Amino acid sequence: MTTLSRPGVERNATPYLYGTELGAIAEVLASGQYGHTAVTETFERQVADFLGVREVVAVSSGTAALHAALVAAGVGPGQEVLVPSMTFCASVQAVLSAGAEPRFVDIDPATMCTTPDLVQEALTDRTTAVMPVLFGGRAIDLAPVADLLDRRGIAVVEDAAHAFGSHDRDGRPVGAHGHLTCFSFGPIKNLTCGQGGAIVPRSPEEAERLRILRLLGMAESAADRAASTTYQVTATGFRYPLSALNAAIGTAQLAHFDQTAAVRRALWRTYRDALAGLPGVEVVDVDVERSVPHLCVVTVPDRDRVWAEMRRDGVGVGVHYPPNHLQPAFARWARPLPATEHLAGRLLTLPFHQHLTEDDVHRTVTVLRRALNTADAR
Template identity: 60%
Template sequence: MSRAASPDVARNARPYLYGGEEAAIASALSAGQYNHGAVTEEFEQRVAAFLGVPDVVAVASGTAALHVGLLAAGVGPGHEVLVPSFTFCATVQAIVATGARPRFIEVNSGTGCVEPAEVLAALTPHTRAVLPVLYGGRAVDLTPARPTLDTRGVTVVEDAAQAFGSCQGERRVGATGVVTCFSFGPVKNLTCGLGGAIVPRTPLEADTCRRLRSLGIVESAARRAETTTYTVDGFGMRVQMSPLNAAVGLVQLDHFAEAETRRRALWRAYATALDGIDGVALVDADVDRTVPPMCAVRVLDGRRDRVFGELRNRGIGVGVHYPANHTQPAFSPWHRPLPVTERLGREIMTLPFHQHLTPRDAEHAAGELRRALVKADR
């Protein structure tokens, strides 16, 4: 390449701010409402309009969104939730937090996502929900499995932490009729600093989510300010999204078209640069319909760990997303053999990916990967 790559390639992921976030936070600070307020509600309304859905419930994190979404769908003790082992541990922890049991299932090694056939094959009489993970932002279409799931009373709760802005067909993820949970964490497609959201299916489910996020209190914050008492009618947590975080999200949403364009361009630059490199398989993000949060590859023939170490030594911020959860000590009670996932967990590696990077940075990272593969063969 004709010039050195940006030092940003040393970081696997990094938040991207557009310049108005600090002023938005200052404005929210001066308003004096930090727990829940009008800015949070504006964020909910704006996200709902962006997705084309009637309602969105904002919460403190993507993990909280999953926990609340599962509880609102009726998941609890005695139930099983089908979930890919190939995901961040937060997905599984949210299931455990409800008192339900995770039942780990395989994924497609080319996409990192579950397939309808695997879901149907794993169903048991105790299955209450299936939690597909939209790995790499790619939509998961369980339409072929839906008649069976609906007949058996199994709810689909999507872990769309990585998929804000992506599409399934002509609709945005979140607008496809299932419970959808987003994360707006530091390095997501849209960041609030920290935050998450649930897309409920019905007004009743939305009301349930709002009570769950607010300690089980029936009345809204605005209504409580006008009365001398309030009603707690069930379990709840304090997992509201602060207006400070919502203020950041509103600025980010104003610039989301730029995020879509730049992230797709960077992923395509990687795809071009990686083409023809032996021993590496690019995980298919379906980029025409996906707003990618990462670029993941499989390093084949048992070389991943050596290549990973060499790239880190060369200043390339590679990562591993993710080790298999069914092999983790915390989840050992639910272990079952998953050879595809186990192999994928040994091969997966993510390349530097964030909006500070350019296509030239992608070319540089791919070139360093090629050289690391050669060294790993010696």
């Protein structure tokens, strides 16, 4: 696999397994306990400390985090959740898994994120939750509609899969705003557990509800149940625990996250500067001074041809994302979204991860320039 083979995928097969990660995994393997254990709970405490919040509930994936958060917020059949169409399909699938329906929301073309005005325009009598998607790592400020949402009992369930480590304009970490915030720690996220996710609850009671939800409705973990002759299933639940193996990777990753964040910011700035003045190319702004970028996305003319030319040259560009309201599975909830539809055929994701070099970035931009010239010539 070459450095630029796929967007967001690292240059070798085991990019995260450095000494600390290998040692942490070895300790879990030696313990013989691989499920939810004290290692998981240590990871939760460390993430909570990093974010400056009271509690964090770790789960098996970002999708599991969104689903469990919606259920904990009381979202269910007959209700709607506002969600941008410009997101990974997991956001929408989580809404459907909770028994609710998506109501798709448009975006600001400059940021790919929804706005307070767009949220307010999309509200209906059936709206029970709003799921802002922090595209590329950028924080979203819904303060202008916060009172309205509170009065109507509408929960904010943040899809912060891209945004671990990012901050808002006031310097508060994403996750520390009093919302139900959901992170993904999947293979290519800013912080990875190999696979995993987490929820920042709004109260101790909600934290306890989420802990029971993730363990099939039981309060005791597998390790605790093994030391007991009885256990109780007290609620409906899901099999969403974060394993000790995954938590160990996350704990090791967190120890050097500041370095990861600095590298990602530097590489994003390198892209921004190298792309400046390239005809027809605009960089989607992630507010890099406050964000830990997860993606580097540009808009280009004749996107599909440029995509094909760059792939032929060995640069693994991609698309984040084909709009969900145009997907066959979600067609029944489609509604006009002018900005999303205008951008759908122009978005191009450039290779971006902390194992790139500046030379890799400049090579990508050179190939992009050549692809644009080829497209123009035709």
